[in-house]
Amino acid sequence: MLKFPPRALILFLCPPTLCHMRKTIALVAEELLKRAVIGLPDDVEIALANAYSNETKEVAKEQLKIILENIGVARKNQTALCQDTGTISFFVRGKNLTSEIRDGIFDGVLAATKNIPLRPNSVNPLTRKNIGNHPFIHLEFSDNDYLEISVIPKGAGCENMSALFMLRPSDGLEGVRKAILTHVAQKAKNACPPIVLGIGIGGTPEQAMLSAKENHLKKLTSKNPDPILAELEARLLTEINELGVGTMGLGGLRTALSVKILSHPCHTASLPVAVNIECWADRRLTARIFKDGKIEYF
Ligand code: SF4
Incomplete structure (x- = not known):
């Protein structure tokens, strides 16, 4: 089955050391969000399909059928699979964790909100004034010679x-x-x-x-x-x-x-x-950015 967008794909951009790092990260963050909110990871989809096959209670089976159809429609139409595109958490692992990565992620989220589009889900907790989508970034030091960025958009x-x-x-x-x-x-x-x-x-x-x-x-x-x-x-x-x-x-x-x-x-x-x-919409995706500009998504 051909899936759009393919979840495991290698892209080449010019090396981040030569390009502006912030721009590269912004493109990656937007792409991660696009793929994550449109298509579920294969293992999650397989688990849902197995749940459907094994279910014996009619009403539950019908619900699982609707969930699987929903996943198919989102992929075909390239739209988010749930209207709640969630609070966005990024997990970044690398050697050189700079403010350019943070700024790139914020740029990418802004672009994703407009272009995919994502529902603007973030509000001031007390006034409830909407501020778009505010990502949360968790950093981890690593000795790998690539930068790894994962995203989890998670519904309320x-x-x-x-x-x-x-x-x-x-x-x-x-x-x-x-x-x-x-x-x-x-x-x-x-x-x-x-x-x-x-x-x-x-x-x-x-x-x-x-x-x-x-x-x-x-x-x-x-x-x-x-x-x-x-x-x-x-x-x-x-x-x-x-x-x-x-x-x-x-x-x-x-x-x-x-x-x-x-x-x-x-x-x-x-x-x-x-x-x-x-929830069943267990969305996640990771990108690895290599020194030579190669980017893997999985
Ligand atoms: S809990 Fe999950 S499936 Fe339910 S509305 Fe929120 S994001 Fe969508």
Whole structure:
């Protein structure tokens, strides 16, 4: 099946060191957003198609059929697959993290808002005055000889179901599992399920929240290298699907497509647990910008 726009494509621009870095980053940020809001990653689409094939409850199957048709229409018409093009988070990894990258991302978001177009979703939190789309940029130092930029445009329906629990260390693994399951049982129906669940365990409270969201950069099929976390992911996925919330909260077999966990060391007296829920429109895309001007999207 030929997909538009192709999600894995190599482009060549003149080398960023020779061109204006800000302009290159702006083009990449706009392209990332265009591809991300129009087409879902293959693994997400396959997971939704499998959910449709296996679903036995008629109303849930019908909803999944509509979701899959919606994905096809968005791709054919080159339009955003959901009207909520979300709050935009960028994750940037590289050696030389300069203000030109930040400025380029802001330029790219401005252009994407106008050209794709994206719904202007950002407002002053108190006056509610609209300011367009304000991106959030998270930086990570890396030794790679390329610059990597990922984007997650995330809708408010699922983002509003986020939570942070400051558990007691004595709550342990069982306390973590119960806190997540109780929260998802209450909130999943409001997050346009089937959901993808991102969990951050440990670190500081703000690191746990960031880790929870960063999980959404992983492929649904990726394996957790930590056997304890891998087991917790598998158990939570089974238990969440046994809740029977189902597609769009209408019941059925699939409440969640995947559970992903990231953990960091934390204070001996703390146990932060953060939950970040993605809806079925689990949008993400990454670009790698190489020194010779080659750009890969995947
Ligand atoms: S939660 Fe997701 S699918 Fe639902 S309206 Fe928001 S972006 Fe769209």
